[in-house]
Amino acid sequence: MRFDRNARRRWMNWIMSALALLCVVVALVPLGSIIYTAVTFGGHVLSFSFLTSGYPLACSPTPSQPTCPVGGIGPAIEGTGVLLALSSLFSVPPGILAGVYLSEFGRGRLGRSVSFFTDVMTGSPSIVVGIFVYTLFFLFFGPRGVFSALSGAVALAILMIPIVTRTTEEALRLVPNSVREAAYALGIPRYRAVLHVVLSAARGAILTGVVLAVMRAGGEAAPLLLTALGNPFGFQGLTQPSASLPPIIFNFGTSAYSNQVAVAWGAALVLIIIMLCISLTVRFALRSKLS
Amino acid sequence: MNEPNQPTETIQRKGPSRTGLYAGVAVVVVVILAVAGLWATGYLFKSTPPGPGTCPAVTILGAGSTFVNPLVSNWGSLYQSHNMINYASVGSSAGISQITAKTVMFGATDAPLNTSQRTAAPGVLTMPETAGAVAIIINLPAAVFKGSYSLNLTGAVLAQIYLGQILNWNVSAITSLNPGAKIPTQNITSFHRSDGSGTSYAFTDFLSQDSASWMTQVGKSTNPTWPKFTGAVGAKGSSTLAGDVKGQPYSIGYVDLNYALNNGISTAAVKEANAAGKYILPSVNDSASAIKDSPVAGNLPAGGGDWSSVSLINAPGAGDYPIVTFSYFLFYQAADANSLILNKGDAESFVNWLTWTITMGQGIAVGLYYVQLPASVVTADQATLASMTYGGSSIPACT
Numbered sequence: 001m002r003f004d005r006n007a008r009r010r011w012m013n014w015i016m017s018a019l020a021l022l023c024v025v026v027a028l029v030p031l032g033s034i035i036y037t038a039v040t041f042g043g044h045v046l047s048f049s050f051l052t053s054g055y056p057l058a059c060s061p062t063p064s065q066p067t068c069p070v071g072g073i074g075p076a077i078e079g080t081g082v083l084l085a086l087s088s089l090f091s092v093p094p095g096i097l098a099g100v101y102l103s104e105f106g107r108g109r110l111g112r113s114v115s116f117f118t119d120v121m122t123g124s125p126s127i128v129v130g131i132f133v134y135t136l137f138f139l140f141f142g143p144r145g146v147f148s149a150l151s152g153a154v155a156l157a158i159l160m161i162p163i164v165t166r167t168t169e170e171a172l173r174l175v176p177n178s179v180r181e182a183a184y185a186l187g188i189p190r191y192r193a194v195l196h197v198v199l200s201a202a203r204g205a206i207l208t209g210v211v212l213a214v215m216r217a218g219g220e221a222a223p224l225l226l227t228a229l230g231n232p233f234g235f236q237g238l239t240q241p242s243a244s245l246p247p248i249i250f251n252f253g254t255s256a257y258s259n260q261v262a263v264a265w266g267a268a269l270v271l272i273i274i275m276l277c278i279s280l281t282v283r284f285a286l287r288s289k290l291s
Numbered sequence: 292m293n294e295p296n297q298p299t300e301t302i303q304r305k306g307p308s309r310t311g312l313y314a315g316v317a318v319v320v321v322v323i324l325a326v327a328g329l330w331a332t333g334y335l336f337k338s339t340p341p342g343p344g345t346c347p348a349v350t351i352l353g354a355g356s357t358f359v360n361p362l363v364s365n366w367g368s369l370y371q372s373h374n375m376i377n378y379a380s381v382g383s384s385a386g387i388s389q390i391t392a393k394t395v396m397f398g399a400t401d402a403p404l405n406t407s408q409r410t411a412a413p414g415v416l417t418m419p420e421t422a423g424a425v426a427i428i429i430n431l432p433a434a435v436f437k438g439s440y441s442l443n444l445t446g447a448v449l450a451q452i453y454l455g456q457i458l459n460w461n462v463s464a465i466t467s468l469n470p471g472a473k474i475p476t477q478n479i480t481s482f483h484r485s486d487g488s489g490t491s492y493a494f495t496d497f498l499s500q501d502s503a504s505w506m507t508q509v510g511k512s513t514n515p516t517w518p519k520f521t522g523a524v525g526a527k528g529s530s531t532l533a534g535d536v537k538g539q540p541y542s543i544g545y546v547d548l549n550y551a552l553n554n555g556i557s558t559a560a561v562k563e564a565n566a567a568g569k570y571i572l573p574s575v576n577d578s579a580s581a582i583k584d585s586p587v588a589g590n591l592p593a594g595g596g597d598w599s600s601v602s603l604i605n606a607p608g609a610g611d612y613p614i615v616t617f618s619y620f621l622f623y624q625a626a627d628a629n630s631l632i633l634n635k636g637d638a639e640s641f642v643n644w645l646t647w648t649i650t651m652g653q654g655i656a657v658g659l660y661y662v663q664l665p666a667s668v669v670t671a672d673q674a675t676l677a678s679m680t681y682g683g684s685s686i687p688a689c690t
Contacts, residue, residue: 138394241377257553
């Protein structure tokens with residue numbers, strides 16, 4: 001009797017392990033498929049000059065010119081870099097401060113409403129954020145200011161703030177209360193306990209949240225179509241339209257010209273690689289810090 | 292929660308605990324210095340670099356039609372001057388709304404402004420800058436075509452297919468147009484654009500002219516209410532539609548000529564609109580001759596006039612491809628009405644580039660399977676450009 005039950009347990013264990021493994025494989029299939037497709041169609045255009053040279057001109061192959069030059073995505077990489085740097089500048093400080101407020105100080109009506117509106121912002125579609133920033137800039141700066149790197153960065157920042165806020169709040173809540181109490185016991189004022197003890201204990205998790213937010217913003221195309229617009233010359237100044245990677249993938253991906261479609265695949269692959277690199281770097285940096 | 296006792300504030304000490312503060316201040320100072328440095332090098336606030344010629348340097352911003360995006364981008368790069376042309380491919384309707392809001396110097400649209408759009412944007416000029424042909428693309432097995440034979444279709448048959456009245460390839464309406472071809476007995480999958488599109492506008496304009504029942508039941512529109520029936524499928528964007536037809540046997544669809552020719556998709560020959568009634572395959576040359584022969588080409592409205600009834604469909608000449616349509620640039624007659632044009636110099640450079648697109652730029656268009664404008668249309672465009680003003684007076688030419 002006992003022997004049978006053990007055998008059944010082992011069988012059950014084996015089946016469940018197999019099922020769990022199957023689920024992991026199913027979850028990994030889309031990721032693998034995306035990377036495989038991007039490498040298949042975009043791998044052959046990748047080179048250093050692809051990252052730096054200008055966009056390809058539309059070109060139909062002719063007998064005298066059977067292959068069309070592929071060009072590159074230099075302007076989009078420059079634009080994406082500037083937009084992400086600016087939007088991080090706009091979103092990380094307020095996001096972390098709001099997270100600290102929610103976790104450490106936010107009580108009563110104000111705390112509840114901040115929390116509520118953070119949730120609302122997390123759920124708002126990115127295209128709506130784009131329309132909001134378009135309208136905002138139109139009202140304050142007039143038609144000249146609408147399509148600019150600045151408006152694109154603000155739109156991305158609005159998408160990033162709730163992510164930074166939520167992850168900061170969650171990270172700070174994980175810091176044990178005994179740590180705070182120990183700080184108070186030493187006579188440290190509350191603001192300083194938060195700044196030096198609680199925040200530094202949660203540093204890694206907050207950084208992860210910031211990286212998540214940057215990665216979310218880096219893949220956004222919809223809000224940029226109404227704000228940063230695009231620019232074949234890369235970044236031309238804060239008040240000028242700016243290029244970025246996702247809209248280029250969309251535009252070239254739907255082109256009638258095969259050299260532009262190839263560049264879209266290459267750009268998609270580059271975007272995936274950039275995001276993986278950021279993610280892995282932060283992960284390894286955090287691991288070494290913890291050990 | 293207990294508030295921390297106030298007296299604890301008094302136990303602050305000087306010394307090591309301040310290092311964090313100093314580090315913070317140092318970081319802020321470094322960031323400010325870096326921003327100031329970038330600012331000083333002009334990175335954050337660049338101005339357009341000066342170049343050859345007398346036209347002042349300016350960045351020309353435009354937005355609109357996805358159809359002309361490859362052409363306008365090439366025009367921007369190949370324009371032998373220093374002006375930077377930035378064109379955003381956001382769609383014709385967005386192009387119209389952005390020029391109405393004056394957030395761009397020019398908008399581009401494949402369908403002319405309708406009455407309400409014209410009322411919303413007083414002072415906007417309409418200028419055809421290129422034209423396109425709409426190709427009927429089909430996916431039928433090669434056995435249907437012997438040698439260089441291609442499928443023949445008429446506007447009336449296409450209307451019946453898209454109305455759901457012809458559901459199978461092997462019906463007398465189609466076989467009678469294609470004597471000798473082995474038309475398969477298969478159901479037709481007819482793809483149409485699910486998004487608003489200038490291509491749909493030209494296609495439905497053609498169907499309306501060739502079929503009374505299409506005119507009354509659907510009419511011409513950038514985003515018509517497509518008849519629903521088994522086999523009618525929507526696709527978003529030209530490239531998706533072209534891919535769908537390529538991947539779905541026994542299907543039919545319509546795309547701009549450049550999508551069909553660049554992707555090697557079979558096109559159907561469409562019956563020309565004269566007594567000879569030959570079947571014409573879409574090509575740049577037969578489309579260009581269609582514009583030349585079109586009665587409207589020599590009799591275009593003024594730049595500020597009503598273009599909504601301008602149509603190049605069914606040109607009467609021999610060998611003219613019947614489904615051809617203009618694409619338009621939209622900009623303000625009074626250049627200073629647009630706040631992106633800061634001074635007379637900007638207006639001069641802007642007009643110089645527009646003039647270049649309808650003259651030198653036309654040769655580039657042909658290489659990309661866009662249709663070249665005939666001389667009569669170029670002359671009308673030049674009159675439109677000459678009617679532009681800055682500060683009430685006409686805009687002098689620069690080189």
